[in-house]
Amino acid sequence: MRNVIEKTYDSLDAATLERDETLFHSANGYLGVRAVFEEGYGEIRARSVRGAYINGVYDIVPMPQAEPLFGLVDRKQTIVNLAEVQDIKFFSFGHPIAPSGRYSRKLDLGSGISSRSFSIELPSGAMVEAVFERLCPFTRKGSFMIRVRIESDRTIAIDAETTHHCKVTNLADASDPRLASVVHSFLVQDEPFFTSDGVSVCRSTTKESGIRVVSAVLDRIVSASPARAVEDGKAVNRFSLESGSVIFERYVAFSDSRTSSDPERDAILAVLDDSRKGFEAAVADQKKYLANFWERTGLSLEGDDELETALRFNLFELLQSVGKDGLSHLAAKGLSGEGYEGHYFWDTEMYVQPIFTYIMPELSRSLLEYRYSILDKARENASLLGHRKGALFPWRTIDGTECSGFFPAGTAQYHIDGAVAYAIIEYYRMTGDKEFMLDKGLEMLLEISRLWMDLGVFTKRGFELHDVTGPDEYTCIVNNNFYTNASAKFDLAETAKLVREILPSISEKEEAELREFERASASMFLPHDEELGIDLQDDSFIYKKKLDLARIPASDHPMLLHYHPLFLYRHQVLKQADAVLAELLYPQFSDRATMIRSYGYYEAITTHDSSLSKCVYALQAFALGDIEKGYSYFSSSNEIDLEDTHGNTRDGIHTANMGGGYLAFVKGIGGFRVGEKGVSFSPILPEGWRSYSFSVMYKSNRITLKVGKDGAVLSAERPLVVTVHGRDVPIGKEPIVVEI
């Protein structure tokens, strides 16, 4: 198992430090802490974001519209940096114990520990080694810990000064539409205090949303007692000792009023509990949790070490990012940074959630439960937009209300409803979880289908959907976006089918509604050009001006930061896969030749300015049999964060791309699909690979596919029939070999 991300540097530079705050962050789906140097960066002027975030804890900021048209959103939620819990400084005779040159970072995907180590020589000549280890336990949702080990070749004087406080702000950058533009202080703080056990407690309340957040911290060095004080609104611990070897431990626990009735008590108790059990116990728990996780993935790959590492990193990061309590979702940047202000988009459903559906369906259900929790707000959103029925999920949100500032590239992306429906349908196909469908799933599907009905219009061309924006934001507010229409066509038919299948009885009125769904689905207009033989992105796309992408300099990407929207709208240029994504997800609506031609047509004009693009081109290339191209996109998509190819990893990981990368592996290379009637595989073995494997959980039955030079080996916990390259294959506990 290639389970370690390790980087060693010879010097400190701002860009690397900024990026690594994201790459090496610690999170567990509830809490996320960026991987800053505890002691800061000294002379280096990095744009450090010393952030700690809770998934679902937000504040509200005004977002005035330049022209306040009816119904436009003028307040938005934003994820809040909650506290400084990493401020730990060591000195020896005033000399900071901090790297000035060589240092290493490591993320261990087996233990979940993110660590940093360096050696320095003190002015006294003493050689000191320091290791900082950090952990956000998956089994203790508000907890975070830091352990620092300092070893010297002789006894030295060591002073430590640590703080804990809420005097923090969020990052702002007015020049980038993907970041917040104004610095706000979101917290009203109480004075910190220490408990009799030495736990420092910081309590704050978000200004507009009124969420109470408490962080508790206990700092410990076994051989020394700290002096404790509250100074300038900060809880301070000061240690002084003489030793050749010091172990410092910090235990942190957060709690909030959304998920706890007494967050102060809960945070303090959690810290005391964690500190009593100790750092090693947490490591042991984390290893156990992760061992189970890796086992459930069944992931192995022989023949491309870098790629295996990237895939594991992707999965680990998604596990760190995903909300697990049914009250939170998975933000575009997970809990690793403030990019996109911590908002949840369709990215999760279409790029990430399938992985949980395949591996850990209980987490997928939790994501769907979050969507159900905001269904009423989605109904209100639909009503605000003038719909007489149905629900429209917000394009970007934390608490369920829409946060899109520019509605043509936000609210108008109705296909988010299709994404939610897709996630529900795929979850049901994989799990057969009728209870969930009866309780929540069907209600969401019905409301989504009603929205499609209210949106659309029957014309002589069929059922048409007007004035929506598809996935590609370089073209906004169009008619009959192929992706959106295909998605609605699928949702309407599947909703009718599932309602009939799952509901014990159906009234006449309900039956009439289902028939309308079916009629609209059957007559859905899907734009297609006979001459070019391709599916059309929308009614007008191919009439637009062509743009020679070769003439756009690299520095002009992403183009959205360099060209007026009207310029982009007016040209045949794509930010990301659009019709190609539709053909990947809904191949039943196109024939293979059309898909091959469409791929060629759109690929030539796609900039991949969105991190959601390359993985789709990889997946569809594999599906269409162009292994080389698929592999090339696949590799390139896996570099986005580890190599920072988009240049903005410092603002957070690209979760959708990470999900897409793993999907390219499972669905692209493994050819995995789940349909109405079961699961299928069409595995290939890329050149240079010796073998690979992965598992999926189908109706509580774990199926494992191993592919090697000798073919595919399939096994399952219980007998069932799967399809391999189009042939039915009965499988069971005993591995069965199938030629590929």
Place this chain on the structure above:
Amino acid sequence: MRNVIEKTYDSLDAATLERDETLFHSANGYLGVRAVFEEGYGEIRARSVRGAYINGVYDIVPMPQAEPLFGLVDRKQTIVNLAEVQDIKFFSFGHPIAPSGRYSRKLDLGSGISSRSFSIELPSGAMVEAVFERLCPFTRKGSFMIRVRIESDRTIAIDAETTHHCKVTNLADASDPRLASVVHSFLVQDEPFFTSDGVSVCRSTTKESGIRVVSAVLDRIVSASPARAVEDGKAVNRFSLESGSVIFERYVAFSDSRTSSDPERDAILAVLDDSRKGFEAAVADQKKYLANFWERTGLSLEGDDELETALRFNLFELLQSVGKDGLSHLAAKGLSGEGYEGHYFWDTEMYVQPIFTYIMPELSRSLLEYRYSILDKARENASLLGHRKGALFPWRTIDGTECSGFFPAGTAQYHIDGAVAYAIIEYYRMTGDKEFMLDKGLEMLLEISRLWMDLGVFTKRGFELHDVTGPDEYTCIVNNNFYTNASAKFDLAETAKLVREILPSISEKEEAELREFERASASMFLPHDEELGIDLQDDSFIYKKKLDLARIPASDHPMLLHYHPLFLYRHQVLKQADAVLAELLYPQFSDRATMIRSYGYYEAITTHDSSLSKCVYALQAFALGDIEKGYSYFSSSNEIDLEDTHGNTRDGIHTANMGGGYLAFVKGIGGFRVGEKGVSFSPILPEGWRSYSFSVMYKSNRITLKVGKDGAVLSAERPLVVTVHGRDVPIGKEPIVVEI
């Protein structure tokens, strides 16, 4: 001549007071002063806007974009309320001399005086009559005067307290996108002072745009000397006298650093000059100016007094509104209020400027000179939008830079270029002013045509224009908006023709460019539906959902204040004439049957939520021979301000509608047109009218049309041939009668 607007009220109410501040305002194209009660409204809680504005004097306010996409406008210009110059209060023994019940307002279109009169009984039993007269002389651009006459039936004590200061703000209303949303103080003020002549001088500078503005005021009562003081930043005059008859005069003069190198000196000298000449001299000048104006209009109408009054009122208001110095234009609300923030739109070119082109071409030229003065900014605007050549005039502006906050309903309205081109071409057709064309006109036409070339794309359907917004803002960012395409088709062909006609020689390169213009014009795609037999508003409009306008309650209009833009975009509903306007302006591109069917189709789904709509429906109904319908729209459009049918006259007059109303008279009823080869008339005599007349100035030759029961009578200062109902008619000094 019905030359007086007079209204008498029995009591004071807020809505009337607010509206009348607009209706009875005084302006001369440079300066505008709202008609507040000098003494205020006492107990009445009216939203009074005590404004004084200079055309072209603006400040800049931040307009942050909710999502700061590339190239979006984030600062805008706004007209600035410059000074309080109307604060005049009279008392008798502490009792205010102000109306508490009955009072009258009058606007005399012959003298230009806006007056107010009332009688009150003082507690002492004295009966007092007061008349306030106000004047903004057309011949003294920075001047404004007030004369107050107080007559009592006995000698009484009269105290007057007047102020003059710059401690003023603009109006703000965050709930209405047509108004500014935040109160700003735009002026940095110097301390006021009095000159030795008793002139109070207030000097201020606009904060961001740095325009220096000076107002000078002299208050005079022949029989009394005031005590003068500067108190709390205000220049104060206090008079005390005993008399049965008082005449108070205030002389005001403004000057600004845009148009004067020493505004302080100019304002003081102007006030001294005005006061030396006296109020009556100004009245005499104004009467002379207006007599000449009315003579040039040749306007008469026997048979509909109300309508005649409305037409005269319209013309007078437009004369008050139009910038006459080539450095300013004509704002949507003229100088009567702060609606639309004093911005200039296409409204002027398409609805107002033709009137000046027909009656006072020198004012039309001044408007074109303003456009020329911002041509470089229009080039920059085009470049910002990604165009490699050409100029795109800003959708809304004062100083030439774009102020659209929501670009889909602003900047995307490329048809403003068509409006400017139309104004140039019509100006040239009416005047034959080659000097202007050589100097400025052709350059603008060429830059506009280049923009169309860069915007468009040749496809198998022809030359197409994508992603623009037509006049109807209830549908945004569409392809092949009929109006825009027709406009571009016209501009391209006319530009080529005029360049060839006017330029002494043409290089080969120029010739090649003109041929491209002609090719694009000839192959311009004009969307048309064979089945419906109508011109299509754009590529997709008729596929949209239908909306039963009868089911939209009156309180839901204008719909833009009650429905999300996406709802409006998605339905077949129009804010204002779009394809119908194209068919009116460019009838050569459609046949009569198509225009009749188009009219029927679009009329049924037009809300006329815009004040630019009914006059177009009137004009086109007349053109298509539906006199009854034309007359009904014509009458209704003339009520907008006088009857405040849109409910927002308090924010300013609707200049475009006023222009459209007069055009409905001249072009609708008189059937006047100017083409390449000359002018034509197709007059009708509406039922109930006994006669009417108007004049137009064609190539410095005044042509007068009089229509009565016996036919049309035509005369001209010099012989020429005009077309009447399709027949060539030679006319000259001697009136010639033609049957109609």
